[in-house]
Amino acid sequence: MPLHPEIAKFLAALPAPPQGPLDPAALRAGDEAHVAPPAERLPLHSVEDVAARTASGEVPVRIYTPAEADRYGVIVYFHGGAFFLGSLETHDHVARSLAWETGLKVVSVGYRLAPEAAFPAGLDDCHAVVRWVAEEGESLAWDGITLAVVGDSSGGNFAAAVAARAHDEGFGAITHQILYYPSLDLDFDVDRYASLRENAQGYGLETAGLKPFNAFYLDSGADPADPRVSPVKREDLTGLPPALVVTAEFDPLRDEGELYGRRLREAGAEATVSRYDGAGHGFVQHFSWIPEYHAVFAETRDFLRR
Template sequence: MALDSAVQDLLDGLQQQGLKSFEQLSTEESRAVVDSFKGLQLPTREVAEVIDETFDGPAGKQQVRIYIPEASHPLPVVFYIHGGGFIAGSIDVAEEPNRALANDAGVIVVATSYRLAPESKFPAATDDTFAALKWTAENISRFGGDPTRLAVMGDSAGGNLAAVAALRSRDENGPQISAQVLVYPAIDANAETASKREFQEGYVITSAGMDHFWESYLSSPEDADHPHATPSNASSLTGLPPALVLTNEYEVLRDEGEDYAAQLSAAGVDTTHQRFDGLVHGVYWMSGAVPRSHELHDAVVAFLRDKLKVQE
């Protein structure tokens, strides 16, 4: 399918601005670029309540933000991990999609912070997000949440961390997870796929940029083999929660996400995969610039309402 017209306009604008690939930017510049995605989003919607909480994480105080929609009964919970190539991103950059998700899916969304690379390398991010997931399961009932209906979700690098959180919950006596949502996830540090070659330049994330993210995150090349970095390397995927894996046609991460969906399915995991033709990396955060962003949002909402048994 041809590139979506709104995406083409966006890419043309980025090219005219002279935006460089991430491997050519400093860490501070990369973080500023990722933060600028807030400018590509629709105005934030009101939710009934937004609460900022902190808890004692593995390396000190850690922040979570809780979005609570209007409801009078215990609500399912979505634990959300932001993307940003392991080096950038924050709770703030996903404020708009998280508010929309809480309202439309009828769930409490808990968005977590985590230590970023290169200052904090693997396994800091997965240790932080897993700790925040356990905190959520133990504490969300205080905010009207139902810890027995808990999903993990992330996009891009956050999709990696969400997949790893599901693995760790299974293997380390963690919370019972009802569903996992992986939005164009970064799965394999050593991926050599057709999509990584075909879309290596010109589509928001380049192949060299993705390699740079992994090099910034991993402490050594050997870390790439660890299933907490590359979840597709787990000895078994059996027993993982039902999964929704979303991929986009024009992007380097497409094939590794689809390969992981196939692995999950082959392991007997209830897996739904959907590819969005004509779209590129990052559109989940582009609701204002790319109208078709709602297609990813709607797919997530439908899946979560089904798997978490959201009441009408």
């Protein structure tokens, strides 16, 4: 099907990108300027900002509790933004929708960003917060049953990498990995995946922009050949937690996400790959108000309940 008309209309109205080198501070400020004021956000039982005391240091987290209950399954959520953008604020609406639709408590992680924080600082923060949730389970009213890692785009990269690292360390508490249009292969050779050519231009995220946008992370010491950086390159995927991999029809990153799902199944892991037609990269963050794309949260809920 063609690109969703609401998405096409939005993209057509976007101004031309600025010329010259990318300015992280300016891009972050631009993202923050579009955050909805608190009064317009989805209300939940409670939303609390705390500092998680972890092996990686104090990591800011925002804890979303959807309703009053004795115990909760927990989602640890890692926002996207090419490893240098995004924050607890820019993805607040995603975390709220996750909590509301799933009924689980959501811990959103304000991990350190490139280029100010060199690899693997952000990944370490994400991994450490997952450990912190398990260690602090009683204070978080964690039910001890469900502990999912969820991420979109580069956050999906972190979710996959954290799930693999936890497995290697013998930490078996992670029950699910849920990846929304994940960036899983930071080798941007355009011949690696057909979607890099098919969706190269005109759909929001463009193939030519992948290298410059991810350069802040790669230049900080992240090697694309390292499976901690490109989780799809991990040789052995056996024993990893069940995965829901959500992809978008018009996303340059579509095929690497779908390859990861296939490789998980080939390794004997449970994996569901769900492609959203008419969508481009970032649709969960930017277009979840469209009913057919808001359905991703219901799909997430159903996957977690299986």
